[in-house]
Amino acid sequence: MRGYDKHAHEPFAVTVDLAVFTLRAGALHVLLVERGQQPYAGHWALPGGFVQPAESAETAARRELAEETGLSDVKELHLEQLRTYSEPDRDPRMRVVSVAFAALLPHPPEPHGGSDASDARWVPYDSAGPLAFDHDTILADAHERVGAKLEYTCLATAFCPPEFTLGELQEVYETVWGTGLDRPNFRRKVLSTPGFVEPVPGAARLTGGRGKPAALYRAGAATALHPPLLRPSREGRPA
Amino acid sequence: MRGYDKHAHEPFAVTVDLAVFTLRAGALHVLLVERGQQPYAGHWALPGGFVQPAESAETAARRELAEETGLSDVKELHLEQLRTYSEPDRDPRMRVVSVAFAALLPHPPEPHGGSDASDARWVPYDSAGPLAFDHDTILADAHERVGAKLEYTCLATAFCPPEFTLGELQEVYETVWGTGLDRPNFRRKVLSTPGFVEPVPGAARLTGGRGKPAALYRAGAATALHPPLLRPSREGRPA
Protein backbone atom coordinates (compact mmCIF):
# COMPACT_ATOMS: atom_id res chain seq x y z
CA MET A 1 0.00 0.00 0.00
CA ARG A 2 1.18 3.48 -0.67
CA GLY A 3 1.48 6.45 1.56
CA TYR A 4 -0.11 4.34 4.26
CA ASP A 5 -3.63 5.39 3.52
CA LYS A 6 -5.27 1.99 3.26
CA HIS A 7 -6.30 -0.77 5.56
CA ALA A 8 -6.73 -0.61 9.27
CA HIS A 9 -3.51 -0.55 11.27
CA GLU A 10 -2.77 -2.65 14.27
CA PRO A 11 -1.67 -0.98 17.47
CA PHE A 12 1.88 -1.49 18.63
CA ALA A 13 3.58 -0.70 21.87
CA VAL A 14 6.69 1.42 21.29
CA THR A 15 9.53 1.37 23.76
CA VAL A 16 13.06 2.63 24.02
CA ASP A 17 15.99 0.51 25.16
CA LEU A 18 19.26 2.04 26.21
CA ALA A 19 22.78 0.69 26.07
CA VAL A 20 24.55 3.07 28.43
CA PHE A 21 28.31 2.74 28.49
CA THR A 22 30.87 4.15 30.83
CA LEU A 23 34.42 3.46 31.98
CA ARG A 24 35.02 2.26 35.51
CA ALA A 25 38.47 1.29 36.69
CA GLY A 26 39.75 0.91 33.17
CA ALA A 27 37.01 -1.45 32.05
CA LEU A 28 34.00 -0.85 29.88
CA HIS A 29 30.78 -1.08 31.85
CA VAL A 30 27.16 -1.09 30.80
CA LEU A 31 24.12 -0.11 32.84
CA LEU A 32 21.76 -3.02 33.46
CA VAL A 33 18.57 -3.43 35.45
CA GLU A 34 17.26 -6.56 37.09
CA ARG A 35 13.76 -7.40 36.05
CA GLY A 36 11.26 -7.88 38.87
CA GLN A 37 8.39 -9.22 36.83
CA GLN A 38 7.58 -11.75 34.20
CA PRO A 39 8.68 -12.39 31.61
CA TYR A 40 12.37 -12.81 32.33
CA ALA A 41 11.90 -12.08 36.04
CA GLY A 42 15.28 -12.12 37.72
CA HIS A 43 17.09 -11.66 34.45
CA TRP A 44 19.15 -8.64 33.64
CA ALA A 45 18.05 -6.31 30.88
CA LEU A 46 18.84 -2.99 29.33
CA PRO A 47 17.05 -0.07 30.93
CA GLY A 48 14.14 1.29 28.96
CA GLY A 49 10.47 1.96 28.93
CA PHE A 50 7.44 2.97 27.00
CA VAL A 51 7.40 6.03 24.81
CA GLN A 52 4.73 8.37 26.10
CA PRO A 53 2.08 9.76 23.76
CA ALA A 54 3.49 13.27 23.64
CA GLU A 55 7.18 12.55 23.34
CA SER A 56 9.56 11.35 20.65
CA ALA A 57 11.74 8.32 21.08
CA GLU A 58 14.72 10.61 21.68
CA THR A 59 12.86 12.45 24.43
CA ALA A 60 11.78 9.18 25.97
CA ALA A 61 15.35 7.89 25.92
CA ARG A 62 16.61 11.01 27.63
CA ARG A 63 13.89 10.80 30.24
CA GLU A 64 14.57 7.14 30.96
CA LEU A 65 18.25 7.82 31.25
CA ALA A 66 17.63 10.58 33.76
CA GLU A 67 15.38 8.31 35.78
CA GLU A 68 17.93 5.52 35.83
CA THR A 69 21.06 7.50 36.56
CA GLY A 70 19.67 10.48 38.39
CA LEU A 71 21.43 12.60 35.81
CA SER A 72 19.11 15.38 34.86
CA ASP A 73 21.93 17.78 34.06
CA VAL A 74 22.78 15.73 31.02
CA LYS A 75 25.53 18.03 29.82
CA GLU A 76 28.24 15.46 29.47
CA LEU A 77 26.24 12.94 27.56
CA HIS A 78 26.25 11.41 24.16
CA LEU A 79 22.95 9.88 23.14
CA GLU A 80 22.48 8.37 19.73
CA GLN A 81 19.80 6.33 18.07
CA LEU A 82 21.06 2.88 17.20
CA ARG A 83 18.30 1.11 15.27
CA THR A 84 14.84 -0.29 15.80
CA TYR A 85 14.12 -3.89 16.73
CA SER A 86 10.76 -5.10 15.57
CA GLU A 87 10.72 -8.89 15.34
CA PRO A 88 7.14 -9.94 16.03
CA ASP A 89 8.07 -12.38 18.77
CA ARG A 90 10.68 -10.33 20.56
CA ASP A 91 8.33 -9.79 23.51
CA PRO A 92 6.15 -12.76 24.45
CA ARG A 93 3.43 -10.60 25.97
CA MET A 94 2.54 -8.40 23.05
CA ARG A 95 3.75 -6.68 19.94
CA VAL A 96 6.49 -4.33 21.07
CA VAL A 97 8.67 -2.31 18.73
CA SER A 98 11.75 -0.96 20.43
CA VAL A 99 13.90 1.96 19.37
CA ALA A 100 17.37 1.32 20.76
CA PHE A 101 19.84 4.00 21.77
CA ALA A 102 23.47 4.02 22.68
CA ALA A 103 24.63 6.44 25.37
CA LEU A 104 28.05 7.34 26.75
CA LEU A 105 28.81 8.81 30.13
CA PRO A 106 32.14 10.18 31.37
CA HIS A 107 32.13 9.50 35.10
CA PRO A 108 29.90 6.71 36.23
CA PRO A 109 27.20 8.05 38.52
CA GLU A 110 25.89 5.48 40.93
CA PRO A 111 22.68 4.21 39.41
CA HIS A 112 20.65 5.53 42.30
CA GLY A 113 17.39 3.70 42.56
CA GLY A 114 15.19 5.58 40.18
CA SER A 115 11.44 5.74 40.04
CA ASP A 116 11.38 2.06 40.62
CA ALA A 117 12.62 -0.36 43.22
CA SER A 118 14.23 -2.79 40.81
CA ASP A 119 17.98 -3.18 40.96
CA ALA A 120 20.14 -1.16 38.57
CA ARG A 121 23.87 -1.74 38.35
CA TRP A 122 26.99 -1.07 36.30
CA VAL A 123 28.18 -4.38 34.90
CA PRO A 124 31.48 -5.02 33.10
CA TYR A 125 30.71 -5.36 29.43
CA ASP A 126 32.48 -8.68 29.15
CA SER A 127 30.43 -10.26 31.91
CA ALA A 128 27.10 -8.86 30.79
CA GLY A 129 25.59 -12.29 30.69
CA PRO A 130 22.54 -13.44 28.83
CA LEU A 131 20.01 -10.64 28.92
CA ALA A 132 16.26 -10.60 28.61
CA PHE A 133 14.46 -10.30 25.29
CA ASP A 134 16.82 -9.55 22.39
CA HIS A 135 18.94 -7.29 24.54
CA ASP A 136 22.09 -9.30 23.93
CA THR A 137 21.80 -8.40 20.28
CA ILE A 138 21.08 -4.76 21.04
CA LEU A 139 24.02 -4.56 23.40
CA ALA A 140 26.38 -6.15 20.88
CA ASP A 141 25.16 -3.83 18.14
CA ALA A 142 25.64 -0.84 20.40
CA HIS A 143 29.18 -1.89 21.27
CA GLU A 144 30.06 -2.35 17.63
CA ARG A 145 28.60 1.04 16.78
CA VAL A 146 30.53 2.81 19.52
CA GLY A 147 33.74 1.08 18.53
CA ALA A 148 33.23 2.03 14.90
CA LYS A 149 32.44 5.64 15.69
CA LEU A 150 35.63 5.98 17.69
CA GLU A 151 37.42 5.44 14.41
CA TYR A 152 36.09 8.34 12.44
CA THR A 153 34.62 10.74 15.00
CA CYS A 154 35.82 12.57 18.10
CA LEU A 155 33.35 10.62 20.20
CA ALA A 156 36.02 9.34 22.58
CA THR A 157 35.92 12.57 24.56
CA ALA A 158 32.34 11.72 25.55
CA PHE A 159 33.84 9.09 27.85
CA CYS A 160 36.19 11.61 29.46
CA PRO A 161 35.69 14.25 32.13
CA PRO A 162 35.92 17.91 31.05
CA GLU A 163 39.68 17.89 31.46
CA PHE A 164 41.66 14.81 30.71
CA THR A 165 45.13 13.61 29.78
CA LEU A 166 46.03 12.03 26.49
CA GLY A 167 46.72 8.84 28.37
CA GLU A 168 43.13 8.80 29.59
CA LEU A 169 41.87 9.44 26.09
CA GLN A 170 43.97 6.60 24.77
CA GLU A 171 42.60 4.38 27.50
CA VAL A 172 39.13 4.99 26.09
CA TYR A 173 40.16 3.61 22.74
CA GLU A 174 42.00 0.69 24.22
CA THR A 175 39.17 -0.20 26.55
CA VAL A 176 36.39 -0.05 23.97
CA TRP A 177 38.42 -1.73 21.26
CA GLY A 178 40.11 -4.21 23.53
CA THR A 179 43.46 -3.55 21.90
CA GLY A 180 46.67 -1.78 22.76
CA LEU A 181 47.84 1.35 20.97
CA ASP A 182 51.27 2.84 20.57
CA ARG A 183 51.44 5.85 22.85
CA PRO A 184 53.59 8.22 20.78
CA ASN A 185 51.67 7.44 17.61
CA PHE A 186 48.34 7.97 19.31
CA ARG A 187 49.58 11.28 20.63
CA ARG A 188 50.77 12.39 17.23
CA LYS A 189 47.47 11.49 15.64
CA VAL A 190 45.30 13.23 18.21
CA LEU A 191 47.39 16.39 18.35
CA SER A 192 47.67 16.63 14.57
CA THR A 193 43.89 16.56 14.16
CA PRO A 194 42.72 20.16 14.42
CA GLY A 195 39.94 20.62 16.92
CA PHE A 196 40.05 17.16 18.45
CA VAL A 197 41.55 18.35 21.72
CA GLU A 198 42.84 21.70 22.92
CA PRO A 199 45.43 22.11 25.67
CA VAL A 200 44.57 23.54 29.05
CA PRO A 201 47.39 26.04 29.53
CA GLY A 202 49.71 25.38 32.40
CA ALA A 203 47.64 22.59 33.86
CA ALA A 204 48.97 19.16 34.63
CA ARG A 205 47.53 16.18 36.34
CA LEU A 206 49.32 15.61 39.63
CA THR A 207 47.05 12.88 40.95
CA GLY A 208 49.13 10.56 43.08
CA GLY A 209 50.47 8.54 40.20
CA ARG A 210 54.09 7.89 39.62
CA GLY A 211 55.90 9.28 36.65
CA LYS A 212 55.94 12.59 34.86
CA PRO A 213 52.67 14.49 35.25
CA ALA A 214 50.62 14.65 32.08
CA ALA A 215 49.28 17.76 30.43
CA LEU A 216 45.55 18.33 30.50
CA TYR A 217 43.32 18.79 27.47
CA ARG A 218 39.73 19.68 26.79
CA ALA A 219 37.50 18.40 23.99
CA GLY A 220 37.77 20.58 20.91
CA ALA A 221 35.14 21.71 18.47
CA ALA A 222 35.73 19.07 15.83
CA THR A 223 33.35 16.15 15.54
CA ALA A 224 34.84 14.17 12.67
CA LEU A 225 38.26 12.59 12.29
CA HIS A 226 39.95 12.87 8.92
CA PRO A 227 41.61 10.64 8.13
CA PRO A 228 40.13 8.15 10.57
CA LEU A 229 41.97 6.47 13.44
CA LEU A 230 41.58 2.85 12.48
CA ARG A 231 41.51 -0.11 14.80
CA PRO A 232 44.70 -2.12 14.40
CA SER A 233 45.03 -5.45 12.68
CA ARG A 234 41.71 -6.25 11.13
CA GLU A 235 41.32 -6.95 7.48
CA GLY A 236 37.59 -6.90 6.89
CA ARG A 237 35.37 -5.01 9.23
CA PRO A 238 31.57 -5.40 9.06
CA ALA A 239 29.68 -2.80 7.14
CA MET B 1 10.41 3.13 34.44
CA ARG B 2 12.52 0.08 34.13
CA GLY B 3 12.18 -2.91 31.90
CA TYR B 4 8.86 -1.47 30.77
CA ASP B 5 6.80 -3.25 33.36
CA LYS B 6 4.85 -0.33 34.71
CA HIS B 7 2.07 1.95 33.60
CA ALA B 8 -0.27 1.46 30.70
CA HIS B 9 1.16 2.06 27.28
CA GLU B 10 -0.43 4.07 24.52
CA PRO B 11 -0.96 2.45 21.14
CA PHE B 12 1.08 3.66 18.20
CA ALA B 13 0.79 3.06 14.52
CA VAL B 14 4.07 1.75 13.11
CA THR B 15 4.94 2.27 9.47
CA VAL B 16 7.90 1.82 7.20
CA ASP B 17 9.09 4.46 4.74
CA LEU B 18 11.47 3.62 1.93
CA ALA B 19 14.03 5.75 0.17
CA VAL B 20 14.67 3.64 -2.92
CA PHE B 21 17.57 4.81 -5.06
CA THR B 22 18.61 3.83 -8.52
CA LEU B 23 20.65 5.21 -11.41
CA ARG B 24 18.87 6.23 -14.58
CA ALA B 25 20.74 7.88 -17.43
CA GLY B 26 23.64 8.80 -15.21
CA ALA B 27 21.52 10.56 -12.62
CA LEU B 28 20.48 9.48 -9.15
CA HIS B 29 16.75 8.82 -8.98
CA VAL B 30 14.46 8.08 -6.08
CA LEU B 31 11.13 6.30 -6.13
CA LEU B 32 8.22 8.54 -5.12
CA VAL B 33 4.48 8.07 -4.94
CA GLU B 34 1.79 10.68 -5.33
CA ARG B 35 -0.62 10.79 -2.45
CA GLY B 36 -4.28 10.44 -3.32
CA GLN B 37 -5.72 11.22 0.08
CA GLN B 38 -5.50 13.71 2.86
CA PRO B 39 -3.33 14.81 4.40
CA TYR B 40 -0.87 15.99 1.77
CA ALA B 41 -3.16 14.88 -1.06
CA GLY B 42 -1.44 15.56 -4.36
CA HIS B 43 1.95 15.82 -2.72
CA TRP B 44 4.73 13.39 -3.43
CA ALA B 45 5.94 11.09 -0.68
CA LEU B 46 8.23 8.16 -0.05
CA PRO B 47 6.57 4.80 -0.57
CA GLY B 48 5.70 2.99 2.60
CA GLY B 49 2.91 1.51 4.63
CA PHE B 50 1.82 0.00 7.88
CA VAL B 51 3.71 -2.82 9.48
CA GLN B 52 1.39 -5.79 9.75
CA PRO B 53 0.91 -7.58 13.07
CA ALA B 54 2.90 -10.65 12.11
CA GLU B 55 5.86 -9.08 10.33
CA SER B 56 8.98 -7.21 11.31
CA ALA B 57 9.78 -3.78 9.95
CA GLU B 58 12.34 -5.38 7.62
CA THR B 59 9.75 -7.78 6.27
CA ALA B 60 7.26 -4.97 5.83
CA ALA B 61 9.84 -2.90 3.96
CA ARG B 62 10.61 -5.79 1.64
CA ARG B 63 6.91 -6.39 1.02
CA GLU B 64 6.21 -2.74 0.28
CA LEU B 65 9.15 -2.59 -2.06
CA ALA B 66 7.89 -5.59 -3.96
CA GLU B 67 4.45 -4.05 -4.21
CA GLU B 68 5.80 -0.78 -5.52
CA THR B 69 8.34 -2.06 -7.99
CA GLY B 70 6.92 -5.43 -8.89
CA LEU B 71 10.25 -6.91 -7.88
CA SER B 72 9.58 -10.05 -5.96
CA ASP B 73 12.81 -11.70 -7.03
CA VAL B 74 14.75 -9.28 -4.88
CA LYS B 75 18.13 -10.77 -5.60
CA GLU B 76 19.92 -7.64 -6.65
CA LEU B 77 18.79 -5.50 -3.80
CA HIS B 78 20.35 -3.73 -0.91
CA LEU B 79 17.93 -2.92 1.89
CA GLU B 80 19.12 -1.29 5.06
CA GLN B 81 17.45 0.22 8.07
CA LEU B 82 18.16 3.92 8.32
CA ARG B 83 16.62 5.13 11.55
CA THR B 84 13.26 5.67 13.18
CA TYR B 85 11.35 8.91 13.05
CA SER B 86 9.05 9.42 15.98
CA GLU B 87 8.29 13.10 16.46
CA PRO B 88 4.81 13.25 17.97
CA ASP B 89 3.45 15.65 15.36
CA ARG B 90 4.98 14.13 12.26
CA ASP B 91 1.59 12.85 11.11
CA PRO B 92 -1.35 15.17 11.76
CA ARG B 93 -3.87 12.34 11.89
CA MET B 94 -2.44 10.21 14.64
CA ARG B 95 0.63 9.05 16.42
CA VAL B 96 2.74 7.31 13.79
CA VAL B 97 6.25 6.01 14.36
CA SER B 98 8.04 5.27 11.12
CA VAL B 99 11.02 3.01 10.60
CA ALA B 100 12.86 4.33 7.56
CA PHE B 101 14.87 2.19 5.16
CA ALA B 102 17.26 2.94 2.36
CA ALA B 103 17.24 0.64 -0.66
CA LEU B 104 19.40 0.43 -3.77
CA LEU B 105 18.45 -1.11 -7.09
CA PRO B 106 20.74 -1.78 -10.05
CA HIS B 107 18.50 -1.41 -13.08
CA PRO B 108 15.44 0.70 -12.59
CA PRO B 109 12.31 -1.39 -13.03
CA GLU B 110 9.30 0.62 -14.13
CA PRO B 111 7.29 1.27 -10.99
CA HIS B 112 4.36 -0.72 -12.28
CA GLY B 113 1.19 0.35 -10.57
CA GLY B 114 1.17 -1.77 -7.49
CA SER B 115 -1.67 -2.80 -5.29
CA ASP B 116 -2.91 0.73 -5.47
CA ALA B 117 -3.94 3.13 -8.19
CA SER B 118 -1.85 6.04 -6.97
CA ASP B 119 0.97 7.24 -9.16
CA ALA B 120 4.49 5.96 -8.55
CA ARG B 121 7.46 7.39 -10.41
CA TRP B 122 11.23 7.60 -10.52
CA VAL B 123 12.21 11.21 -9.82
CA PRO B 124 15.71 12.70 -10.13
CA TYR B 125 17.06 13.16 -6.64
CA ASP B 126 17.85 16.80 -7.20
CA SER B 127 14.31 17.65 -8.24
CA ALA B 128 12.61 15.62 -5.52
CA GLY B 129 10.68 18.63 -4.38
CA PRO B 130 9.02 19.20 -1.03
CA LEU B 131 7.63 15.90 0.13
CA ALA B 132 4.81 15.03 2.48
CA PHE B 133 5.31 14.60 6.21
CA ASP B 134 8.99 14.62 7.22
CA HIS B 135 10.00 12.73 4.12
CA ASP B 136 12.38 15.45 2.98
CA THR B 137 14.40 14.80 6.11
CA ILE B 138 14.23 11.05 5.64
CA LEU B 139 15.31 11.33 2.02
CA ALA B 140 18.22 13.60 2.88
CA ASP B 141 19.32 11.29 5.69
CA ALA B 142 19.13 8.31 3.34
CA HIS B 143 21.21 10.07 0.71
CA GLU B 144 23.83 11.02 3.25
CA ARG B 145 23.93 7.46 4.56
CA VAL B 146 24.35 5.96 1.10
CA GLY B 147 27.06 8.47 0.23
CA ALA B 148 28.89 7.72 3.46
CA LYS B 149 28.68 3.97 3.02
CA LEU B 150 30.19 4.21 -0.44
CA GLU B 151 33.29 5.44 1.31
CA TYR B 152 34.01 2.48 3.52
CA THR B 153 32.00 -0.40 2.06
CA CYS B 154 31.68 -2.16 -1.28
CA LEU B 155 28.07 -1.01 -1.50
CA ALA B 156 28.55 0.64 -4.90
CA THR B 157 28.15 -2.68 -6.68
CA ALA B 158 24.55 -2.76 -5.45
CA PHE B 159 23.84 -0.06 -8.03
CA CYS B 160 25.42 -2.10 -10.83
CA PRO B 161 24.19 -5.01 -12.91
CA PRO B 162 25.84 -8.40 -12.35
CA GLU B 163 28.62 -7.55 -14.80
CA PHE B 164 29.88 -4.04 -15.11
CA THR B 165 32.88 -2.00 -16.18
CA LEU B 166 35.04 0.02 -13.86
CA GLY B 167 33.75 3.11 -15.62
CA GLU B 168 30.22 2.22 -14.63
CA LEU B 169 31.31 1.59 -11.07
CA GLN B 170 33.04 4.94 -10.99
CA GLU B 171 29.89 6.56 -12.34
CA VAL B 172 28.05 5.27 -9.27
CA TYR B 173 30.40 7.13 -6.99
CA GLU B 174 30.35 10.29 -9.08
CA THR B 175 26.57 10.29 -9.35
CA VAL B 176 25.84 9.70 -5.69
CA TRP B 177 28.56 12.04 -4.46
CA GLY B 178 28.04 14.64 -7.14
CA THR B 179 31.78 14.93 -7.69
CA GLY B 180 34.27 13.88 -10.31
CA LEU B 181 36.94 11.28 -9.67
CA ASP B 182 40.25 10.66 -11.37
CA ARG B 183 39.86 7.60 -13.52
CA PRO B 184 43.31 6.00 -13.13
CA ASN B 185 43.33 6.59 -9.40
CA PHE B 186 39.86 5.14 -8.97
CA ARG B 187 40.96 2.11 -10.97
CA ARG B 188 44.03 1.62 -8.87
CA LYS B 189 42.06 1.85 -5.65
CA VAL B 190 39.34 -0.58 -6.70
CA LEU B 191 41.70 -3.15 -8.16
CA SER B 192 44.08 -2.98 -5.22
CA THR B 193 41.28 -3.76 -2.76
CA PRO B 194 41.08 -7.55 -2.52
CA GLY B 195 37.58 -8.88 -3.07
CA PHE B 196 35.98 -5.63 -4.18
CA VAL B 197 35.64 -6.72 -7.81
CA GLU B 198 36.82 -9.77 -9.72
CA PRO B 199 37.46 -9.81 -13.44
CA VAL B 200 35.26 -11.72 -15.84
CA PRO B 201 37.84 -13.55 -17.92
CA GLY B 202 37.94 -12.63 -21.58
CA ALA B 203 34.80 -10.53 -21.46
CA ALA B 204 34.62 -6.97 -22.67
CA ARG B 205 31.81 -4.56 -23.12
CA LEU B 206 31.29 -3.88 -26.80
CA THR B 207 28.11 -1.87 -26.45
CA GLY B 208 28.04 0.66 -29.23
CA GLY B 209 30.20 3.18 -27.44
CA ARG B 210 33.25 4.67 -29.00
CA GLY B 211 36.68 4.06 -27.61
CA LYS B 212 38.49 1.01 -26.33
CA PRO B 213 36.14 -1.62 -24.96
CA ALA B 214 36.28 -1.96 -21.19
CA ALA B 215 36.86 -5.14 -19.27
CA LEU B 216 33.96 -6.55 -17.29
CA TYR B 217 33.96 -7.23 -13.58
CA ARG B 218 31.71 -8.87 -11.05
CA ALA B 219 31.15 -7.91 -7.45
CA GLY B 220 33.60 -9.70 -5.18
CA ALA B 221 33.15 -11.21 -1.76
CA ALA B 222 34.44 -8.27 0.26
CA THR B 223 32.01 -5.98 2.01
CA ALA B 224 34.30 -3.46 3.65
CA LEU B 225 36.86 -1.11 2.17
CA HIS B 226 40.13 -0.68 4.01
CA PRO B 227 41.36 1.94 3.85
CA PRO B 228 38.22 3.79 2.79
CA LEU B 229 37.69 5.58 -0.49
CA LEU B 230 37.06 9.09 0.76
CA ARG B 231 34.99 11.75 -0.93
CA PRO B 232 37.26 14.46 -2.26
CA SER B 233 37.68 17.94 -0.83
CA ARG B 234 35.75 17.98 2.38
CA GLU B 235 37.32 18.83 5.67
CA GLY B 236 34.75 17.90 8.26
CA ARG B 237 32.09 15.39 7.45
CA PRO B 238 29.12 14.88 9.75
CA ALA B 239 29.34 12.02 12.15
Add this chain to the structure above:
DNA sequence: CCTTTTATAGTCGTGATGACCATAAAAGGG
Protein backbone atom coordinates in the same frame (compact mmCIF):
# COMPACT_ATOMS: atom_id res chain seq x y z
C1' DC C 1 44.61 7.33 -42.54
C1' DC C 2 43.86 10.46 -39.09
C1' DT C 3 41.17 12.23 -35.30
C1' DT C 4 38.36 11.37 -31.42
C1' DT C 5 37.15 8.74 -27.54
C1' DT C 6 37.64 5.74 -23.87
C1' DA C 7 40.39 2.30 -21.28
C1' DT C 8 44.55 1.21 -19.13
C1' DA C 9 49.46 1.73 -17.50
C1' DG C 10 52.81 4.18 -15.18
C1' DT C 11 55.42 8.21 -12.48
C1' DC C 12 56.29 11.31 -8.80
C1' DG C 13 55.88 13.94 -4.69
C1' DT C 14 53.43 14.35 -0.37
C1' DG C 15 51.33 13.05 3.75
C1' DA C 16 49.86 9.49 7.11
C1' DT C 17 51.17 5.65 9.58
C1' DG C 18 53.50 1.71 12.13
C1' DA C 19 57.58 0.40 14.48
C1' DC C 20 60.83 2.02 16.86
C1' DC C 21 64.32 4.77 19.99
C1' DA C 22 65.39 8.67 23.09
C1' DT C 23 64.67 12.05 26.59
C1' DA C 24 62.16 14.44 30.49
C1' DA C 25 60.02 14.60 34.84
C1' DA C 26 58.07 12.77 38.51
C1' DA C 27 57.91 8.94 42.78
C1' DG C 28 60.10 5.48 45.77
C1' DG C 29 63.68 2.89 47.89
C1' DG C 30 68.12 2.18 49.32
Add this chain to the structure above:
DNA sequence: CCCTTTTATGGTCATCACGACTATAAAAGG
Protein backbone atom coordinates in the same frame (compact mmCIF):
# COMPACT_ATOMS: atom_id res chain seq x y z
C1' DC D 1 71.27 11.75 47.82
C1' DC D 2 71.67 8.47 44.07
C1' DC D 3 69.46 5.19 41.35
C1' DT D 4 65.68 2.68 39.59
C1' DT D 5 61.05 2.69 38.10
C1' DT D 6 57.32 4.81 35.88
C1' DT D 7 54.92 7.68 32.87
C1' DA D 8 54.86 11.54 29.50
C1' DT D 9 56.71 13.48 25.59
C1' DG D 10 59.75 14.15 21.53
C1' DG D 11 61.78 12.34 17.50
C1' DT D 12 63.45 9.08 13.42
C1' DC D 13 62.72 6.17 9.48
C1' DA D 14 60.76 3.19 6.09
C1' DT D 15 56.55 2.09 3.98
C1' DC D 16 52.24 2.89 2.08
C1' DA D 17 48.26 5.30 0.14
C1' DC D 18 46.89 8.95 -2.41
C1' DG D 19 46.32 13.15 -5.60
C1' DA D 20 47.97 15.05 -9.78
C1' DC D 21 49.59 14.06 -13.91
C1' DT D 22 51.54 11.92 -18.35
C1' DA D 23 51.63 8.22 -21.64
C1' DT D 24 50.04 4.32 -24.32
C1' DA D 25 46.40 1.06 -26.28
C1' DA D 26 42.31 -0.04 -28.68
C1' DA D 27 38.21 0.90 -30.55
C1' DA D 28 34.73 4.10 -33.80
C1' DG D 29 33.93 7.67 -37.34
C1' DG D 30 34.95 10.38 -40.81
